[in-house]
Amino acid sequence: xxIVQRRDVFGPLILIFLVFFIxxxxxxxxxxxxxxxxxxxxxxxxxxxxRFWAQLVSxxxxxxxxxxxxxxxxxxxxxSALICLPxxxxxxxxxxxxxxxxxxxxxxxxAFPRFALIVSIAVLFLTLDLVGTFQGVVIIxxxxxxxxxxxxxxxxxxxxxxETEEAARDVGASPLQVFWHITLPQAFPTIAAALLxxxxxxxxxxxxxxxxxxxxxxxxxxxxxxxxxxxxxxxYGAVLSVMLWVPxxxxxxxxxRVIGGDAFAKGLGG
Amino acid sequence: xxxxxxxxxxxxxxxxxxxxxPVMAIVVFLFYPAALAMFGTLFHKRPDGGLAxxxxxxxxxxxxxxxxxNLMRTLWTTxxxxxxxxxxxxxxxxxxxxxxxxxxxxxxxxALFPMFVPGIIICYALIRYLGPNGWLQxxxxxxxxxxYASPITTPWGPVIGLIWDGMPMTLLILISGLGTxxxASIEAARDVGAGRLRILxxxxxxxxxxxxxxxxxxxxxxxxGQVLMPFMLGPTNPExxxxxxxxxxVSVRDPLQAATQATITFLICSLAGLAYVRSLANRKEER
Amino acid sequence: xxxxxxxxxxxxxxxxxxxxxxVAASGAQIGVSSAAEGTLDIFFNSDTNIIDFWTNVxxxxxxxxxxxxxxxxVPGGGGSGVxxxxxxxxxxxxAKKDPQIDMLExxxxxxxxxxxxxxxxxxxxxxxxxxxxKVNPVTVQSPFLLPYRGSQVVLMYNxxxxxxxxxxxPALVEWIKANPGKFTYARPDLGDSGxxxxxxxxxxxxxxxxxxxxxxxxxxxxxNPMFExxxxxxxxIQPALFNGxxxxxxxxxxxxxLASGAISMTVAWSDMALQAMSQGVVPETTAVAQxxxxxxxxxxxxxxxxxxxxxKDAAIKLADYIISADVQEKVVTDLGGFPSxxxxxxxxxxxxxxxxxxxxxxxxxxxxxxxxxxxxxxxNVASNIKQ
Numbered sequence: 011x012x013i014v015q016r017r018d019v020f021g022p023l024i025l026i027f028l029v030f031f032i033x034x035x036x037x038x039x040x041x042x043x044x045x046x047x048x049x050x051x052x053x054x055x056x057x058x059x060x061r062f063w064a065q066l067v068s069x070x071x072x073x074x075x076x077x078x079x080x081x082x083x084x085x086x087x088x089x090s091a092l093i094c095l096p097x098x099x100x101x102x103x104x105x106x107x108x109x110x111x112x113x114x115x116x117x118x119x120x121a122f123p124r125f126a127l128i129v130s131i132a133v134l135f136l137t138l139d140l141v142g143t144f145q146g147v148v149i150i151x152x153x154x155x156x157x158x159x160x161x162x163x164x165x166x167x168x169x170x171x172x173e174t175e176e177a178a179r180d181v182g183a184s185p186l187q188v189f190w191h192i193t194l195p196q197a198f199p200t201i202a203a204a205l206l207x208x209x210x211x212x213x214x215x216x217x218x219x220x221x222x223x224x225x226x227x228x229x230x231x232x233x234x235x236x237x238x239x240x241x242x243x244x245x246y247g248a249v250l251s252v253m254l255w256v257p258x259x260x261x262x263x264x265x266x267r268v269i270g271g272d273a274f275a276k277g278l279g280g
Numbered sequence: 281x282x283x284x285x286x287x288x289x290x291x292x293x294x295x296x297x298x299x300x301x302p303v304m305a306i307v308v309f310l311f312y313p314a315a316l317a318m319f320g321t322l323f324h325k326r327p328d329g330g331l332a333x334x335x336x337x338x339x340x341x342x343x344x345x346x347x348x349x350n351l352m353r354t355l356w357t358t359x360x361x362x363x364x365x366x367x368x369x370x371x372x373x374x375x376x377x378x379x380x381x382x383x384x385x386x387x388x389x390x391a392l393f394p395m396f397v398p399g400i401i402i403c404y405a406l407i408r409y410l411g412p413n414g415w416l417q418x419x420x421x422x423x424x425x426x427x428y429a430s431p432i433t434t435p436w437g438p439v440i441g442l443i444w445d446g447m448p449m450t451l452l453i454l455i456s457g458l459g460t461x462x463x464a465s466i467e468a469a470r471d472v473g474a475g476r477l478r479i480l481x482x483x484x485x486x487x488x489x490x491x492x493x494x495x496x497x498x499x500x501x502x503x504x505g506q507v508l509m510p511f512m513l514g515p516t517n518p519e520x521x522x523x524x525x526x527x528x529x530v531s532v533r534d535p536l537q538a539a540t541q542a543t544i545t546f547l548i549c550s551l552a553g554l555a556y557v558r559s560l561a562n563r564k565e566e567r
Numbered sequence: 568x569x570x571x572x573x574x575x576x577x578x579x580x581x582x583x584x585x586x587x588x589x590v591a592a593s594g595a596q597i598g599v600s601s602a603a604e605g606t607l608d609i610f611f612n613s614d615t616n617i618i619d620f621w622t623n624v625x626x627x628x629x630x631x632x633x634x635x636x637x638x639x640x641v642p643g644g645g646g647s648g649v650x651x652x653x654x655x656x657x658x659x660x661x662a663k664k665d666p667q668i669d670m671l672e673x674x675x676x677x678x679x680x681x682x683x684x685x686x687x688x689x690x691x692x693x694x695x696x697x698x699x700x701k702v703n704p705v706t707v708q709s710p711f712l713l714p715y716r717g718s719q720v721v722l723m724y725n726x727x728x729x730x731x732x733x734x735x736x737p738a739l740v741e742w743i744k745a746n747p748g749k750f751t752y753a754r755p756d757l758g759d760s761g762x763x764x765x766x767x768x769x770x771x772x773x774x775x776x777x778x779x780x781x782x783x784x785x786x787x788x789x790x791n792p793m794f795e796x797x798x799x800x801x802x803x804i805q806p807a808l809f810n811g812x813x814x815x816x817x818x819x820x821x822x823x824x825l826a827s828g829a830i831s832m833t834v835a836w837s838d839m840a841l842q843a844m845s846q847g848v849v850p851e852t853t854a855v856a857q858x859x860x861x862x863x864x865x866x867x868x869x870x871x872x873x874x875x876x877x878x879k880d881a882a883i884k885l886a887d888y889i890i891s892a893d894v895q896e897k898v899v900t901d902l903g904g905f906p907s908x909x910x911x912x913x914x915x916x917x918x919x920x921x922x923x924x925x926x927x928x929x930x931x932x933x934x935x936x937x938x939x940x941x942x943x944x945x946x947n948v949a950s951n952i953k954q
Contacts, residue, residue: 020375021383027368028390031444035405036393038415042408047847050413050828053422057847093301100298106291112303114553117497119306121549122314123505123542125526128651129679130313132658141655142667153309156302157498162453165494169460199459203452207395214398221651225608225641225667231398236642238400241614242819242839242848244408251401258396259389345952346945412810412829433813516754516814517949530650531756532942535680 042248062245066253072233079230082144083213086151090208093152094159095201099189101160102167113164116157128221135222142226150218155208166200167193210258230254314546321540337540351544353518357435357510358503361442362496365450368443370492373454374484377461395448402444403512407432410440437513438520442503450495457491458484490560497556501549521545606637607878607885612649612673613868616842617902618642624897629888636881649674653682656873660687666873669882673868675934676711683711689872689883696887701908706867708782708934714867715889716898717905719929720763721863723825723840724832727852732832735860736771740800742832744807749831751809751824754949755941758818763864764834765801765944766932772796775861782933790939798947805948814949825849834863838903865929867907905929 042048043062045055066072100106101113131150132141140146170193178188194201216231223229230250238247321338323331341347372391376384394402409415411432420428431437461484469479507522514520519527521541529538611618618640626638643649652668657679659666676688688711691699696713706714722739724732728749733739743750753761770777773793805812809830815821821833822840826849835843835855843849857863870889872882888894895906896913899921910918946952 018379018383020371021379021387024372024375024387025383025390028372028387032390032393032447034416035402035409035444036397038409039397039401039405041415049826049850051418051421053415053418096298097302100292100295104292104295104298106293106295109295110557112299114557115303115306115311117501117553117556118546118550119310119314121501121505121553122310122317122546123522123525125529126317126539126542127310127313128654129658129661130316131309132655133662134309136655136659136662136664136666139664141659141664153305156306158449160302161494161498162456165490166456200456203456207449207452210395216398217647217651220648221655224652225610225639234398235400235648238404242822242843243846244404244823247401247404251397255396258393346950349950349952407823411827412824413827430810433810511757511816517945517951519945527756527945529680530678531938533677533680533938 039248039251042244043252045245062243062249066246066249071228072230072250075228075230075233078228079213082147082151082219082227082229083209085144085148086155086212087205087209089148089152090155090159091201091205094156095163098160098163099167099193101164113160116160120157124217132221141222142224144227147219147223147227147229150222151212151215154215154218155212158211159204159208162204163197163201166197169200170196317539318543318546321536321543324536337536338544340537341540341544347524347541349518350521350524353435354504354521355548357438357442357520358500361439361446361503362499364439365443365446365499366492366495369447369450369454369495373451373458374480376451376455377458378466391451392448394444399441399445399508400512403441403508406437406441406444406513410437432513433515435515437515438506438509441509441513442506445509446499446502450499453491453495453498454488457488461487493556493559497553500552504549504552505545605635605878605881606639607669607881608639608641608667609670609672609885610641610643610649610652610668612643612646612671614842615642617673620897620902624901625885625889625894628893629885632888633881633884636878638885643671650678653678656875657682657685657687660685660873660875663875665877666875667877668873669876669878670885671871671873674871676709676871677934683709687873687875688712689874689879689886691883691886694883696883696890698887698890698892698908701892701912702890703907703909705931706907708867708869708931712869712871713886713890714869714907715895716902717865717867717907717929719837719857719862719865719905720760720834721837721840721855721857722832723822723835723849723853723855725825725828725850725852726854727850728831732854732856734856734858736767736858739858740804743804746831747807748809748811750807750833751814751821751830752834753815753817753821755937755944757816758821759866760818760821760834760836761814762937762941763866763932765797765940766864767858767861768800769793769797769940770861770864772800777861777864777930777932780933780936782935785933785935785939787939790936794940794943794947798943801944801948822849825853841903862930864932865905866931867905869907 041055044058044060046059046061047057048055101109135141135146135150138146140149174196175188175192178192179185183191214231216229216235219227219229220232220235224232234247234250237250238244241247322333322335324334326332369391372387376388397405407414410430412430414430414432417428417430420426431440465483466479469483474482505522506520507526510520511523514523521544525538525541525545528534528541532538609621611621621638621640626640629638630636643652649671652666652671653674656666656668656671659668660682676683682688690710691713692710702714706717708714722732726732729742733742752764753759755762755765766780770780773779773796779793808814809824815824815833818836818839822835822843824830825833825835826843828850837855840853840855844853844855870886872879872886876882890908892908892912892914895908896917898904898906899913899917906913910921
């Protein structure tokens with residue numbers, strides 16, 4: 011059925027490219043996590059060891075921070091879905107003056123360099139007494155998810171033929187039923203991709219979490235940053251990354267079942 | 281942006297309720313402070329307390345060869361990275377759309393993996409891997425190739441970093457876009473004797489133009505204002521706008537000029553957004 | 568949000584005390600308690616080994632003398648992290664709120680721009696610190712920054728490749744030209760070790776007279792003729808630098824480039840260099856050396872306190888404590904740093920012991936000159952555009 015099915019040269023070519031472009035840099039981090047010393051021109055670390063692993067795993071705040079990050083990412087993703095999906099549906103299906111303008115505004119909001127806004131943003135959070143609170147970090151991270159969580163689902167809703175919805179409405183389904191049983195399932199692959207990206211990006215977000223949360227709210231990547239930035243010893247960062255890759259790999263395998271395969275057929279575009 | 285899916289033509293006021301929260305959030309937290317910052321670049325306080333219009337910071341920027349060289353380098357990096365990221369991801373997306381099996385799964389897993397690598401980590405990894413006396417050079421030496429020239433601290437350093445970072449999102453959006461093409465239409469084309477290139481050009485590309493446009497608009501934003509990659513992987517000079525404005529703000533301690541650079545960056549990124557909306561509107565009309 | 572990697576000089580004044588183990592840092596309480604009266608939130612721009620020093624020396628000493636006060640020591644996550652906190656302090660100042668920041672370590676009061684003029688930072692000269700008169704005036708960059716430990720910049724090199732290490736600045740320039748591609752320094756705004764190299768070069772072209780550069784004597788008219796002499800020298804060595812004229816993105820990046828063997832020599836903070844050597848980050852043949860004609864300029868690391876801090880009074884007390892003779896002696900013995908108060912305030916024993924090993928003070932270049940110097944460097948040295 012595929013156009014590259016019979017003589018599959020593209021697959022191996024792409025694989026070779028990915029090995030050099032993705033696998034080897036990632037492997038560099040991986041090897042560093044198990045290296046105590048590594049000097050050029052040695053192809054493998056000059057001294058192996060688990061010293062850095064033992065030191066990290068024994069720190070209780072690593073696990074606290076991990077749980078905090080998971081909690082934050084889940085909350086932000088859920089909140090973002092709750093607020094953005096109806097908005098995306100409105101952009102895709104409803105007619106109102108200023109629609110394109112509002113849609114554009116989400117892109118524009120991300121176009122202004124943040125360094126010039128940080129003080130103003132911090133004033134707002136301080137005035138609302140949100141600094142150092144869980145809610146405060148949720149709100150600032152939520153702001154970062156808007157563009158993606160509105161644009162991608164809007165495109166997905168728009169790609170669904172209106173006829174299927176109207177047919178369901180004709181047989182007496184309520185608008186909510188139509189949305190829940192007809193629209194949402196068809197748009198789901200794209201929405202799942204948006205949710206996955208939102209979750210992962212929120213998990214790794216540091217600037218907002220630090221600006222609003224420090225020192226009361228401590229997340230895993232913040233811990234990582236304090237061990238990576240300006241550090242001579244790169245191993246701590248490497249170990250933390252590798253620790254995070256295990257759950258990530260599980261996520262990506264699960265994602266393949268949702269976004270992969272035939273489900274693609276109901277995606278973006280148009 | 282659209283010819284409207286709503287056929288009744290009446291205004292749906294409920295829509296404003298649906299979009300109220302996100303719109304208010306960006307207006308309060310982003311647009312209001314951004315507007316203040318932009319206003320401040322054009323209207324300066326006079327000693328007597330009034331406001332005076334003054335565009336001198338813009339005149340300085342656009343007559344300063346140093347600032348202009350930085351702007352040009354930023355545009356170059358953005359466009360090269362945009363072209364390459366589409367050129368790299370489109371074949372991968374096509375492959376994943378039209379192939380089943382373990383190899384496709386493996387490729388998907390690998391290509392999406394950068395999502396789980398934060399920017400700072402990938403910078404370190406790329407330096408260790410591609411950098412001078414890095415792992416790649418060690419590996420090449422081991423097989424007898426000794427003429428390796430590192431792209432780190434050349435203009436290609438940030439380009440490589442940006443492609444790495446932008447790959448998962450680009451790929452996910454392109455794959456979703458390819459989903460709308462039915463296998464039947466491709467089979468039909470093949471039955472009438474169309475070659476692969478022809479199928480690509482006349483059936484696939486027109487269908488995913490929207491996805492390519494979205495990807496370009498989103499990536500343009502991310503690339504143009506990027507700070508980390510040019511800092512860590514790029515040359516000292518010319519600077520990209522991201523590091524340039526931060527240096528102006530932090531080291532030169534010139535907030536006015538930094539805000540001017542930020543406003544110019546914002547306007548250029550807005551143009552990219554506008555171009556996206558226009559091209560989308562044109563496409564709708566053609567249909 | 569935009570990240571930036573601005574790295575202050577003060578970031579990098581780290582200890583040389585042998586290979587400070589990471590484990591020891593786990594003693595640092597990293598912000599689990601809630602904001603409360605009597606808990607001082609102190610953010611660190613320095614490495615974990617400085618936090619160790621605070622955990623083991625300053626925290627117990629200060630808490631014992633001030634019952635009911637607890638120090639909450641928080642790693643700041645690099646230059647951009649501490650700048651974000653300074654932004655928050657500024658915002659709190661405008662909103663008249665508690666920033667939940669009582670002290671920032673190893674940063675400057677110059678960020679965000681205009682914060683000094685606005686009155687964001689505590690002026691240590693007028694806040695009645697009992698130890699303030701002892702502070703060595705040459706270490707003071709600004710009344711709003713209280714210096715408490717100093718460090719010097721040295722040549723760091725691989726002795727395998729550099730048999731004859733240059734002892735004077737002209738010899739260094741000769742060495743650079745004779746060994747193309749084997750030396751480089753950090754961009755001055757990103758890594759102060761690079762700034763110190765440029766400042767030493769400026770002192771060289773103006774006749775080795777550090778007194779020419781005073782905190783309050785910067786004017787364009789006075790400085791520009793000197794800068795005009797500096798640019799040709801730096802431009803001249805540029806083609807002989809790493810990769811045909813490239814600079815590193817920071818102090819750490821310089822050392823890592825040296826560790827990879829891509830270059831044979833660079834400039835580095837002495838404490839970072841010694842730490843890298845003791846932790847095995849660089850090859851065993853790595854060594855350090857100081858110029859003998861006129862040492863590289865060094866720098867002092869200090870603390871700032873926001874005027875809106877909830878525990879401002881306790882924070883000022885703490886500031887007074889860290890420049891007390893007791894703590895300053897520990898800076899010398901435990902950190903291997905330089906005291907910010909005059910040596911004559913320290914114990915006789917210590918003075919005698921260190922008189923032979925350490926210079927009385929380290930040369931400092933005034934921070935007020937740096938914005939123009941660095942901007943000029945970008946435009947006249949790094950760039951090839953004719954101005």
